[in-house]
Amino acid sequence: MAGTLITSEVDFEASGKHSGFLRVPHSVHRSAYGWIPVPVVSIKNGDGPTLLIMAGNHGDEYEGQIAVSNLARKLEHADLSGQMILLPMVNFPAAQAGLRTSPIDDGNLNRLFPGRATGSLTEMIAHYVENVIMPLADYAIDLHSGGSSLFYPPNLLRGQGHSLEESEALVRIQNAFDLPYAWVFKSGGGRTSTAHTAMSAANRNGVINVMAELGGDGEVTPDILLRAEHGLHRVLHALDMLPSYRPDTAQGTRELNVQGSIFAYTAGLFEPLKSIGEEVSIGEVVGRIHHPDTAQSEPEIITSPHEGVALCRRAMAQVVCGDAMLQIASDARPRAV
Numbered sequence: 367m368a369g370t371l372i373t374s375e376v377d378f379e380a381s382g383k384h385s386g387f388l389r390v391p392h393s394v395h396r397s398a399y400g401w402i403p404v405p406v407v408s409i410k411n412g413d414g415p416t417l418l419i420m421a422g423n424h425g426d427e428y429e430g431q432i433a434v435s436n437l438a439r440k441l442e443h444a445d446l447s448g449q450m451i452l453l454p455m456v457n458f459p460a461a462q463a464g465l466r467t468s469p470i471d472d473g474n475l476n477r478l479f480p481g482r483a484t485g486s487l488t489e490m491i492a493h494y495v496e497n498v499i500m501p502l503a504d505y506a507i508d509l510h511s512g513g514s515s516l517f518y519p520p521n522l523l524r525g526q527g528h529s530l531e532e533s534e535a536l537v538r539i540q541n542a543f544d545l546p547y548a549w550v551f552k553s554g555g556g557r558t559s560t561a562h563t564a565m566s567a568a569n570r571n572g573v574i575n576v577m578a579e580l581g582g583d584g585e586v587t588p589d590i591l592l593r594a595e596h597g598l599h600r601v602l603h604a605l606d607m608l609p610s611y612r613p614d615t616a617q618g619t620r621e622l623n624v625q626g627s628i629f630a631y632t633a634g635l636f637e638p639l640k641s642i643g644e645e646v647s648i649g650e651v652v653g654r655i656h657h658p659d660t661a662q663s664e665p666e667i668i669t670s671p672h673e674g675v676a677l678c679r680r681a682m683a684q685v686v687c688g689d690a691m692l693q694i695a696s697d698a699r700p701r702a703v
């Protein structure tokens with residue numbers, strides 16, 4: 367299939383609930399005929415759309431991995447109209463190690479699409495997802511978080527859509543997911559995208575797709591996990607895939623455009639002076655970088671070149687030149703008062 371060397375233990379055409387592994391061949395000293403097990407679940411029943419939900423694209427982002435495995439365990443095929451394909455730890459070596467990238471080849475899966483059929487292990491996974499899984503899907507959700515180094519409030523990320531129909535579907539998914547924030551991309555994401563993310567892989571395949579950032583800081587935040595699971599059920603219902611679910615009233619989503627990140631230019635310890643969701647104006651002091659190794663030196667004062675709200679902040683205190691400390695986003699449209 368598409369030149370891939372990966373085989374699936376799960377038959378994606380079979381009705382019912384099936385789980386197993388994508389076998390990624392990995393012939394090494396201790397296992398000549400060995401393979402890396404990427405867990406996969408297919409739940410299929412009758413007519414309806416096919417929804418792909420992935421997590422563990424970055425291995426140190428945990429809320430999505432738990433939310434997807436909870437879905438795999440709790441939903442039965444009789445609950446569903448259509449098909450869910452679940453990849454709870456899509457970059458399995460990274461997820462097993464609790465690292466953003468694979469410890470085997472340093473591969474950052476979300477920078478390696480469309481991958482290569484006979485490339486590195488991570489490139490082979492990217493190639494399989496782009497060329498075998500994505501063509502099966504009508505919709506895709508890729509669950510992330512800030513990982514070890516960043517913390518995001520629950521927020522959905524989406525493009526504008528390539529047609530009126532797709533734009534409406536994206537808004538329907540956003541409203542159903544009902545996360546507090548949505549990061550709406552102003553451009554990009556076309557069918558001919560040459561970007562290297564799972565989102566671009568979905569766009570190249572004509573799959574209507576969103577991402578979500580769900581916490582981070584290398585931990586699991588229980589209320590964010592609950593919110594993610596709740597949102598996924600609501601999305602399934604909104605796509606007519608979970609007919610018996612009774613969604614509650616949406617709390618509402620604030621749409622934002624990201625203005626940019628604020629980066630460290632010196633090494634030291636970052637003290638944030640803004641919390642997530644706090645308003646930030648241009649030139650305002652948003653943090654300090656301290657230098658306890660030269661205790662007499664004054665901390666560096668960090669000001670914002672952007673206006674908006676703090677959407678994301680660095681979780682680790684230590685910074686070096688080039689580290690993002692805060693990300694600022696502004697309202698995508700005027701807010702009702």
Ligand SMILES: [Zn+2]
Pocket residue numbers: 423424427476510511513
């Ligand atoms: Zn990520």
